[in-house]
Amino acid sequence: MFKVNENYLFLKESYLFSTIAEKVEKYKTTNPGADLIRLGIGDVTLPLPPSVIKAIHTSADEMGSRETFRGYGPEQGYSFLRDKIVEIDYLQKGIVIANDEVFISDGSKSDTGNIGDILGEENVVAITDPVYPVYLDTTIMRIGKSNKILLLECEEDNGFLPQLPKEHVDVVYLCYPNNPTGTVMTKSELKRWVDWALENNSLILFDSAYEAYIQDENVPKSIYEIENAERCAIEFRSFSKNAGFTGLRCSYTVVPMSLKTKLANGTEININKLWNRRQSTKFNGTPYIVQRAAEAIYTTEGQREVKEMVAYYMNNANIIRQGLINKGWRVFGGENSPYVWMKCPNGLDSWEFFDHLLNKCHIVGTPGVGFGSKGQGYFRLTAFNSLEKTVEAVERIISVQ
Amino acid sequence: MFKVNENYLFLKESYLFSTIAEKVEKYKTTNPGADLIRLGIGDVTLPLPPSVIKAIHTSADEMGSRETFRGYGPEQGYSFLRDKIVEIDYLQKGIVIANDEVFISDGSKSDTGNIGDILGEENVVAITDPVYPVYLDTTIMRIGKSNKILLLECEEDNGFLPQLPKEHVDVVYLCYPNNPTGTVMTKSELKRWVDWALENNSLILFDSAYEAYIQDENVPKSIYEIENAERCAIEFRSFSKNAGFTGLRCSYTVVPMSLKTKLANGTEININKLWNRRQSTKFNGTPYIVQRAAEAIYTTEGQREVKEMVAYYMNNANIIRQGLINKGWRVFGGENSPYVWMKCPNGLDSWEFFDHLLNKCHIVGTPGVGFGSKGQGYFRLTAFNSLEKTVEAVERIISVQ
Numbered sequence: 001m002f003k004v005n006e007n008y009l010f011l012k013e014s015y016l017f018s019t020i021a022e023k024v025e026k027y028k029t030t031n032p033g034a035d036l037i038r039l040g041i042g043d044v045t046l047p048l049p050p051s052v053i054k055a056i057h058t059s060a061d062e063m064g065s066r067e068t069f070r071g072y073g074p075e076q077g078y079s080f081l082r083d084k085i086v087e088i089d090y091l092q093k094g095i096v097i098a099n100d101e102v103f104i105s106d107g108s109k110s111d112t113g114n115i116g117d118i119l120g121e122e123n124v125v126a127i128t129d130p131v132y133p134v135y136l137d138t139t140i141m142r143i144g145k146s147n148k149i150l151l152l153e154c155e156e157d158n159g160f161l162p163q164l165p166k167e168h169v170d171v172v173y174l175c176y177p178n179n180p181t182g183t184v185m186t187k188s189e190l191k192r193w194v195d196w197a198l199e200n201n202s203l204i205l206f207d208s209a210y211e212a213y214i215q216d217e218n219v220p221k222s223i224y225e226i227e228n229a230e231r232c233a234i235e236f237r238s239f240s241k242n243a244g245f246t247g248l249r250c251s252y253t254v255v256p257m258s259l260k261t262k263l264a265n266g267t268e269i270n271i272n273k274l275w276n277r278r279q280s281t282k283f284n285g286t287p288y289i290v291q292r293a294a295e296a297i298y299t300t301e302g303q304r305e306v307k308e309m310v311a312y313y314m315n316n317a318n319i320i321r322q323g324l325i326n327k328g329w330r331v332f333g334g335e336n337s338p339y340v341w342m343k344c345p346n347g348l349d350s351w352e353f354f355d356h357l358l359n360k361c362h363i364v365g366t367p368g369v370g371f372g373s374k375g376q377g378y379f380r381l382t383a384f385n386s387l388e389k390t391v392e393a394v395e396r397i398i399s400v401q
Numbered sequence: 402m403f404k405v406n407e408n409y410l411f412l413k414e415s416y417l418f419s420t421i422a423e424k425v426e427k428y429k430t431t432n433p434g435a436d437l438i439r440l441g442i443g444d445v446t447l448p449l450p451p452s453v454i455k456a457i458h459t460s461a462d463e464m465g466s467r468e469t470f471r472g473y474g475p476e477q478g479y480s481f482l483r484d485k486i487v488e489i490d491y492l493q494k495g496i497v498i499a500n501d502e503v504f505i506s507d508g509s510k511s512d513t514g515n516i517g518d519i520l521g522e523e524n525v526v527a528i529t530d531p532v533y534p535v536y537l538d539t540t541i542m543r544i545g546k547s548n549k550i551l552l553l554e555c556e557e558d559n560g561f562l563p564q565l566p567k568e569h570v571d572v573v574y575l576c577y578p579n580n581p582t583g584t585v586m587t588k589s590e591l592k593r594w595v596d597w598a599l600e601n602n603s604l605i606l607f608d609s610a611y612e613a614y615i616q617d618e619n620v621p622k623s624i625y626e627i628e629n630a631e632r633c634a635i636e637f638r639s640f641s642k643n644a645g646f647t648g649l650r651c652s653y654t655v656v657p658m659s660l661k662t663k664l665a666n667g668t669e670i671n672i673n674k675l676w677n678r679r680q681s682t683k684f685n686g687t688p689y690i691v692q693r694a695a696e697a698i699y700t701t702e703g704q705r706e707v708k709e710m711v712a713y714y715m716n717n718a719n720i721i722r723q724g725l726i727n728k729g730w731r732v733f734g735g736e737n738s739p740y741v742w743m744k745c746p747n748g749l750d751s752w753e754f755f756d757h758l759l760n761k762c763h764i765v766g767t768p769g770v771g772f773g774s775k776g777q778g779y780f781r782l783t784a785f786n787s788l789e790k791t792v793e794a795v796e797r798i799i800s801v802q
């Protein structure tokens with residue numbers, strides 16, 4: 001009788017967003033006329049920018065001609081894209097990253113999940129609560145529901161920022177701007193974590209999928225803005241939220257050459273080399289046409305288009321934020337992030353407020369408790385719907401008692 | 402000091418094809434005039450078929466318009482593609498597979514590597530020798546170089562087909578038509594494996610990436626042609642080799658609902674559900690435009706184009722096969738497979754023959770020993786180059802003493 005990985009049994013049966021989808025389906029069946037507005041899932045709604053579409057057409061034609069056809073590409077991604085990332089996302093901001101420290105992939109969900117492949121099962125892993133469920137679920141898949149998983153509580157009275165762990169921790173997942181709370185770490189706050197990691201020889205897995213939404217100059221877009229972070233951190237970046245690639249699938253992960261640790265026998269080992277071996281063996285690269293599409297974001301035209309998309313969503317975030325504040329509710333995030341996080345009013349818990357918004361306002365949001373027990377009593381609204389729907393949603397919220 | 406997965410240390414430093422690439426680079430530097438013909442790596446050279454290119458253009462335009470834009474798709478793949486696979490690849494061949502038993506992904510390399518995520522580390526895993534290196538490397542990454550990995554020797558005197566294991570085995574990887582030997586299993590041969598798996602409650606991981614090349618009616622294209630295989634086998638299929646998707650990235654994996662095993666506590670568990678949880682948590686789906694491209698293969702036009710591509714490569718395979726036979730060499734495969742496998746002449750070992758072909762004929766092939774120790778003394782040539790280059794390569798081989 002072949003055996004399965006029984007760690008999977010510790011996972012919750014269903015993914016948060018499936019539960020929401022079921023509730024919404026049920027509501028629609030019993031209320032067929034309801035005009036629902038979705039401010040729930042973090043999926044974009046604006047179409048892909050023109051320069052991206054143009055790049056897909058051009059590269060598709062290349063793939064249709066014998067002379068320019070490309071088969072297997074480098075598993076790590078094409079140099080034309082890695083070079084642009086190095087130049088525009090890092091060098092122009094004063095951060096030195098080499099081409100071979102950048103790994104192109106099909107999504108940050110894959111990379112933040114797969115990174116565990118190269119880590120030892122004996123590591124103590126710290127994860128914030130509330131959190132993007134993928135970090136926790138993939139860690140449980142790998143090491144089970146053991147006492148090696150430590151939850152870092154993020155509460156209103158600490159501004160939803162985790163405290164440095166008092167216990168020994170080997171690996172910590174940090175996501176800033178944060179999903180779901182929309183909160184950010186300033187440079188000095190992130191520096192405390194880098195210093196802690198360097199002192200404890202710990203690894204920071206830094207998810208900066210939402211960096212494009214940062215408005216405040218004091219908030220780092222990359223962890224490598226902090227001195228010596230290249231010796232303790234892997235950074236995950238995505239084209240999903242800045243350029244609308246949620247359905248096109250492209251992201252990248254930076255694994256600096258300076259990031260090292262020691263084997264059980266004391267020998268030093270290079271993490272970049274391990275990730276390279278993982279990717280070359282278990283992945284065959286991101287589609288050529290998708291990498292050309294991502295490259296187009298780095299043209300002058302592409303940069304302008306991406307800035308416009310982000311500005312559009314940030315305007316929505318501001319409308320939601322101001323509307324909820326005017327309503328007298330306690331609101332967080334939404335200033336450097338497409339996510340607005342709020343305290344549920346009148347002592348409602350997360351799912352009660354979900355039902356309230358669905359029934360009274362026909363608005364779908366995300367219950368905070370879905371991201372962890374410390375999210376109980378909170379709620380997440382996203383800025384990714386259209387301006388018109390966002391304005392309408394806020395009007396509905398304001399008008400309902 | 403955070404820990405790494407030390408199983409990686411058991412892996413060979415470099416991937417076979419990187420070593421070949423280095424040798425070729427060196428040769429080109431010292432012989433700048435040499436007109437090299439590559440019959441080494443299994444990458445296609447014909448461009449993507451017109452109906453595929455058309456589908457990419459159409460769906461790219463959808464992604465560029467607000468009304469038709471698609472963000473996150475289902476992690477398991479869109480129904481439009483899963484339905485076509487079920488209908489044309491299975492139902493029309495008399496095999497009943499349901500839509501939710503099919504998982505679309507970015508490549509069989511990913512799926513055959515990632516499938517280990519849901520398997521227990523205590524399984525005894527059998528792998529043929531020689532073998533496509535990904536099965537072995539990803540198993541080592543997961544369970545180390547333990548006595549739980551059993552090599553099934555495939556030698557000339559058993560027609561390069563493995564014997565049923567005498568020891569207890571929980572999981573076996575089988576790839577037919579085989580990479581690298583180009584050999585196939587008939588229905589009765591594959592039935593012996595299915596019967597063995599059912600009797601031993603073992604799992605067969607069946608890679609049929611090369612099924613499109615099968616000419617012989619007695620050779621099964623799917624393991625599900627064998628009765629009850631849905632209770633013991635997962636099947637991996639790819640669009641890479643039939644439709645030229647090596648640079649576009651799309652494949653699928655069938656995990657039947659009838660495939661079950663027992664937990665340590667005796668409870669029955671459904672493997673489809675586990676793989677679904679793995680994919681929903683660690684993967685965000687294949688790009689929409691790539692799934693539309695794959696769908697186009699199933700149109701009348703697409704089917705015709707794919708058949709033409711396969712016929713083109715099979716003609717090459719036949720030219721290589723006949724040429725080597727005329728030369729008096731011992732040749733295998735190439736009849737239901739794009740790979741021709743041969744015994745190195747004059748007692749040369751695999752790398753000696755590699756050097757011989759490179760130096761005397763300016764042809765790059767793949768040393769059999771790169772696929773495992775039982776490949777020593779053998780060599781692989783692939784049918785994926787152009788007709789002109791293939792003819793020229795065979796002429797060079799014939800003319801050299």
